[in-house]
Structure formats: C-alpha cells, structure tokens
Amino acid sequence: xxxxxxxxxxxxxxxxxxxxxxxxFFFVIVVSLFPLGIGPELQLLRSIAPGVxxxxxxLASMLSLGRLFANDYQDGTLEQLLLTPQPLYLVVAGKVLAxxxxxxxxxxxxxxxxxxQFDLSRETLWVLFVSLLVGTPxxxxxxxxxxxxTLGLRGGGVLISILILPLYIPALIFGAGAVEASIIGMxxxxxxxxxxxxxxxxxxxxPWAASAALRISLx
Amino acid sequence: MNLYKYASPAVFYPLAGKMxxxxxxxxxxxxxxxxxxxxxxxxxxxxxxxxxxIMFIHVPAAWMGMxxxxxxxxxxxxxxxxxxxxxxxxxSSIAITGASFTAISLVTGAFWGKPTWGTWWVxxxxxxxxxxxxxxxxxxxxxxxxxxxxxxxxxxxxxxALVGVINVxxxxxxxxxxxxxxxxxxxxxxxxxxxxPPMLAAMLIMLAACWLYSIAVVLVRLRVIxxxxxxxxxxxxxxxx
Numbered sequence: 001x002x003x004x005x006x007x008x009x010x011x012x013x014x015x016x017x018x019x020x021x022x023x024x025f026f027f028v029i030v031v032s033l034f035p036l037g038i039g040p041e042l043q044l045l046r047s048i049a050p051g052v053x054x055x056x057x058x059l060a061s062m063l064s065l066g067r068l069f070a071n072d073y074q075d076g077t078l079e080q081l082l083l084t085p086q087p088l089y090l091v092v093a094g095k096v097l098a099x100x101x102x103x104x105x106x107x108x109x110x111x112x113x114x115x116x117q118f119d120l121s122r123e124t125l126w127v128l129f130v131s132l133l134v135g136t137p138x139x140x141x142x143x144x145x146x147x148x149x150t151l152g153l154r155g156g157g158v159l160i161s162i163l164i165l166p167l168y169i170p171a172l173i174f175g176a177g178a179v180e181a182s183i184i185g186m187x188x189x190x191x192x193x194x195x196x197x198x199x200x201x202x203x204x205x206x207p208w209a210a211s212a213a214l215r216i217s218l219x
Numbered sequence: 220m221n222l223y224k225y226a227s228p229a230v231f232y233p234l235a236g237k238m239x240x241x242x243x244x245x246x247x248x249x250x251x252x253x254x255x256x257x258x259x260x261x262x263x264x265x266x267x268x269x270x271x272x273i274m275f276i277h278v279p280a281a282w283m284g285m286x287x288x289x290x291x292x293x294x295x296x297x298x299x300x301x302x303x304x305x306x307x308x309x310x311s312s313i314a315i316t317g318a319s320f321t322a323i324s325l326v327t328g329a330f331w332g333k334p335t336w337g338t339w340w341v342x343x344x345x346x347x348x349x350x351x352x353x354x355x356x357x358x359x360x361x362x363x364x365x366x367x368x369x370x371x372x373x374x375x376x377x378x379x380a381l382v383g384v385i386n387v388x389x390x391x392x393x394x395x396x397x398x399x400x401x402x403x404x405x406x407x408x409x410x411x412x413x414x415x416p417p418m419l420a421a422m423l424i425m426l427a428a429c430w431l432y433s434i435a436v437v438l439v440r441l442r443v444i445x446x447x448x449x450x451x452x453x454x455x456x457x458x459x460x
Contacts, residue, residue, distance in 0.1 A: 145382055149375050153365045162361055163379060166354040167386050170393040177397065198389065209382050216374040 001086045005094030006101070012071070013102040019067065024106045027060040031114045042119045049118035050128070050179035054172050057107055057132060061139040062161050064103035068095060068147040069214070070156075082218060088211035096137075096144045096207060104136035120183070127182040127192075134195050135175040141199075141206035142167050148213035170198050228305050228445045229452035235438045235445075242435035249428035257421035270334040273327050274418075279426040281324035281345075283433060284352060287317030288387070291359070292380040299377035307373035308448070310380065311363055312440035316433050318356035325349055344398040348391045355383045369448055 013020055034052045035045055072078040081091050111132050112125040120128065146164035150156040178191035225231045257275040264271040291313040298307030328346060329339040340346065359376055366372035 142382075145378070149362060149379060150365070155365060159361060159365050162354075163358040166351050166358060166390075167382065169351060170386075170389050173393045173397045194393075201389075205382070205385060209378055213375065213378045216371060216378065219371070 001084075002090050002094045002097075005081075005091055006098045009095060009098030010101065013098070019064075020102055020106065023060050023064045023103050024110060026063055027056050027107050028110065028114060030056040030059060032117065035117065045118045046120065046183060047180075049115060049120055050176040050183070051172075052118070053111055053114060053128065053132075053179075054135075054176040057104075057111070057136065058139065058165065058168050058172060060107060061103060061136070061143055062157075062164070064099065065143040065147045065160060065164070066157050068099050068144060069151050070147075073151055073218075078214070079218060082214065088214065089207050092144060092148075092207040092210045092214065096140045096210075099144070100137055100140040104132075104140055108132040108136055120179075124179060124182045127188045128179050131175045131178040131188070131192060131195060134192060134199055135171050138171045138195075138199050138202045139168065141202040144210040145206055145213055148210045148217060151214070151217040171195065174198065226303055226305050228308065228449050231305055232442060232445050235442050239435050239438050242431045242438070246428050246431035246435055249424055249431065253421055253424035253428050256417060256424060261417040261421050262415055267335050270331065273331045275421050275425045277324055277327040277331055278422055279429040280320045280327065281349060282426065283429050284317055284321035284324055284349065287313050287320065287433065288352060288356065288380075289384060291317060292377075292384040295373070295377035295380040299374050304370075304373075304448075307370075307377070308441055308444045309437070310376065311373070312437045312444055313433075314356060314359050314363075314376075315440065316436050318353060318360065320429070320433075321349060321353045321356060325353065342398065344391075344395040347394045347398070351390055351394070352387070355387075359383070 031052055034048065038044060038048070069078060072081070082088060084091070108129065112129050115125045115128050143160075143164055146160040146167075149163065150160045153159060174191045174195040178188035178195065181188045181191060225234060253275060257272055261272070261275075263269055291310045294306045294313065295310035297303055298305075298310060325346070328349075332341065333339050359379055362379055363372045363376045366375060
C-alpha cells in the first residue's frame with residue numbers, strides 16, 4: 001500500500017515535471033537574491049549563508065505543500081483512499097514520502113551548488129547537505145498537517161504559511177545551527193543529532209495528526 | 220444535581236450570564252488594589268528606579284498568555300474527543316484573550332526594556348518564544364476564521380492546538396539553546412534579588428485580577444458565540460430559566 005501510493009504520486013509528478021522544477025528554481029532564485037540585496041562581501045555572505053539557505057528551503061516547501069492533497073481532493077481520489085481498509089496513517093505516510101522525494105530531495109541536491117555562491121568550504125557544504133537531508137523530512141511531515149487542515153479553504157496558500165512556519169522553527173534553528181557550527185570550526189554533530197531527534201518525533205506524530213485532519217476536512 | 224447538563228450550550232448560556240458579575244466585579248476591585256499597591260506602596264527599585272513598575276502588568280500578562288494557550292488546547296481537545304460543543308466554543312473564546320495577553324506582554328516588555336537595557340527588543344530566549352507563541356495564537360485564530368462550518372472549524376482548531384502544545388516545549392528549548400549559542404551573556408530579567416514583599420503582593424494581586432478578568436471576558440465572548448451558533452435554543456433557555 002505504502003509503495004503503491006509513493007509510486008503513484010511519483011508517476012503523477014513525473015508527468016507534470018514543470019511543477020517540480022518551479023520549486024527548485026524558486027529556491028535558487030530566493031537564495032541568489034540575498035547577495036544582490038546585501039552586497040558581495042564574502043565575509044558577510046558566509047556568515048548569513050546557513051540562515052538564508054534554510055529559510056529559502058522552508059519557503060520553497062510552502063509552495064509545494066499546497067499540492068500535497070489538493071489534486072487528489074479535487075478529483076475525488078482522496079475520498080476513495082479514505083475508504084480503503086488500510087490504515088490512513090500509511091496512506092498519509094506514503095504521500096509525505098512521495099512529497100519529500102518530489103519537492104525536497106531536488107533542493108537537498110542543489111543546495112551545495114547554491115552554497116558555493118556563498119563561498120562555503122568543502123566540509124561546510126557537506127554539513128549543509130547532511131543537515132538538509134535530515135531536516136527536510138520534518139518540513140514534509142509537519143507540512144502535511146497544515147496541508148490537510150487547510151484542504152479546500154479559501155486563501156489556503158497564505159493560511160498554511162501562518163499555521164506551519166512557526167512549527168518549523170526548531171528545524172530551522174538546528175539545521176542552520178549545524179552549518180554555522182561548521183563555519184566557525186566547531187563540530188556540527190550535536191545540532192544534527194537534535195535535528196534527527198526532531199525528525200523522529202515528527203515521524204511519530206505528524207502522519208497521525210495529518211490523518212485526523214484529513215478526516216475532519218473531508219467529512 | 221446533574222452537572223453534565225451544563226455541557227449543553229443552551230443550558231450554560233443563562234448560567235454564564237449569572238456568573239459574569241461574580242468574576243468581573245472582583246477583577247475590577249483587584250485591579251484597583253493591585254495598581255494602588257504597585258504604584259504607591261511598593262518601594263522604588265534601587266537599580267531600575269520606577270521603571271520596574273511595569274512588571275506588575277508585564278509578568279501576569281506573560282503568564283496568562285502561556286496558561287491560556289495550554290487551557291485552550293485542553294478545551295479544544297476535550298471538544299474534539301467527546302464531541303462537546305461547549306468545550307470547543309470555550310477554546311475559541313479563550314484564544315483571543317490569550318493572544319491579547321501575549322501581545323500585551325510583548326509591548327510592555329519593550330517599554331520595560333528601553334529604559335533598563337537601552338533597547339526595545341533583544342533576541343532573548345523568553346521574548347523570542349513569547350513572539351512565537353503569538354504566532355501560534357494567530358495560526359489558531361486565522362484557521363478558525365477561514366472555515367465556514369463551525370464544527371469543522373472546532374475540530375481543525377483542536378488538531379492545530381494539540382500539535383502546537385506538543386511543539387511548544389521543543390520550540391522553547393530550541394530557542395534557548397539557539398540563544399546561548401549566539402550571544403555570550405544573556406540578560407537576566409531581575410537577577411533574583413530577594414523581591415520586596417509589597418512588590419510580590421502587588422504582582423500576585425494583579426495576577427489574580429488578570430485571571431478573574433480572563434474568566435469574565437471569556438464567558439462574555441462565549442455567550443456571544445453561543446448566540447451566534449445556537450440562537451434559538453439559547454433564547455428559549457433564558458426565557459424558561
């Protein structure tokens with residue numbers, strides 16, 4: 001069931017590749033705007049890089065979350081999925097996993113390239129990559145709760161940002177903290193462990209909360 | 220006496236109307252007493268001068284902001300789990316009072332910070348987490364405002380409030396660690412010198428006043444919400460009471 005959901009969502013996303021690419025371009029453009037607004041001093045850019053990349057990743061995930069359930073909701077597939085005998089937890093977990101692969105993994109892969117614009121060293125780029133790899137599942141997981149709650153509401157796009165961005169704060173702090181620790185020559189391990197712990201807690205609670213929210217939105 | 224019958228909004232409506240003065244009048248008296256003790260009896264602080272007196276509203280407001288969020292989540296959770304309409308209505312009416320207290324504590328904190336620390340705002344752990352608490356209230360209120368069906372709004376709000384309550388401790392500790400990593404010395408609010416008894420008394424009186432005020436205002440708003448949603452039943456119950 002889990003595999004089927006993931007496979008189906010990946011197929012759907014593959015047939016509409018432009019959606020996927022637009023999220024990546026959004027991420028790259030937002031990150032590139034900061035040097036233009038702040039100035040090209042490498043010292044300054046290096047110190048703001050962790051925060052800028054992470055905040056851009058949060059905003060980019062906001063863009064793609066609207067589509068997590070919306071298409072299935074409009075054509076009625078979601079109601080059918082709710083009627084299946086399999087636990088809804090698995091359905092939601094599968095959709096979240098697919099969303100992570102479609103929307104977040106490209107960001108994780110391109111982030112080191114973007115980091116080069118900010119003159120980060122090789123080890124720091126590596127830490128940036130790992131922190132995003134561990135941290136972006138949190139964005140998909142908690143974001144799914146927001147996407148389920150705002151399903152079919154007017155102004156859903158803005159609303160989901162208000163609901164979800166405050167809940168992302170721990171991920172932002174630990175993720176950007178790991179990169180920053182690496183820049184100033186400290187070990188990023190504590191931040192990464194905490195980020196991983198937060199990811200596990202989200203994995204336990206978020207699909208459950210998102211399924212509850214889906215049932216509420218669809219009754 | 221069967222207490223459970225008061226879980227019906229229509230039955231609770233007249234009772235709430237009778238209860239409001241019992242909270243509103245003591246709240247007014249305690250506010251007056253607390254302000255009197257705070258302004259005229261509590262001694263001037265030898266370090267901060269008279270500026271510290273804003274504490275008498277700042278500290279109770281900050282506490283209320285936090286308590287009310289938890290209380291709101293509990294009511295929303297009960298309303299969701301047991302399908303109790305009145306509990307969900309309580310949660311909605313608490314949200315606005317809690318958000319106002321959180322906003323008051325941020326504004327008074329800025330007024331207090333300017334003369335004592337020389338700046339309106341620092342990224343201190345407590346201030347930052349209070350700001351995030353205000354964001355969480357804003358999310359709850361705007362989610363409920365965006366949903367037209369009141370029962371769906373109640374349940375969606377409950378999910379959000381419960382997720383928020385799980386997240387609040389995580390946010391609090393992450394902000395605290397973030398803060399200690401960024402700045403060497405954090406500014407301690409009142410380095411815990413033994414607080415003078417009149418100061419403590421004024422603060423406790425103000426805290427009690429804030430509690431009573433909250434209950435009174437929440438009940439008033441609850442009555443409005445009941446009227447809005449169950450107009451006919453509520454009017455009927457009041458006439459027959």
